[in-house]
Amino acid sequence: TFDSLTDNYSYEQVASDPNLYLGCWVSWSGRVTNAVQQGQSYKCDLLVGYEDMKRVEGIAPLSFDEAPSPPIEGERPVKVLAKIGIDDGKLSLEGRSVYQPVRKE
Numbered sequence: 001t002f003d004s005l006t007d008n009y010s011y012e013q014v015a016s017d018p019n020l021y022l023g024c025w026v027s028w029s030g031r032v033t034n035a036v037q038q039g040q041s042y043k044c045d046l047l048v049g050y051e052d053m054k055r056v057e058g059i060a061p062l063s064f065d066e067a068p069s070p071p072i073e074g075e076r077p078v079k080v081l082a083k084i085g086i087d088d089g090k091l092s093l094e095g096r097s098v099y100q101p102v103r104k105e
Helices: 011-016
Strands: 025-038 041-048 058-064 078-087 090-099
Touching: 011 058, 025 090, 058 078
Parallel strands: 058 090
Antiparallel strands: 025 041, 025 078, 041 058, 078 090
């Protein structure tokens, strides 16, 4: 869970050598883009560090076996708990949980 994660590696650390962090869990924030839901699965790109829309630390493909409910809103910041993986030799994330603050009206 977000609460029990003790070591949170930065995007920069992981991107420098993804194989070293294979299978580790991270909690990263940012915004999602290129979201696609196919059946029960959900895929998107996480723009890491872009929650304030000032600077993108990096882009990580993020997938969920079961689409988050309620759905992730791309125009608002999000925080994800995900396991680091490698897909086609590149860093990828396997999502476990999502936190997105309730919209203020």
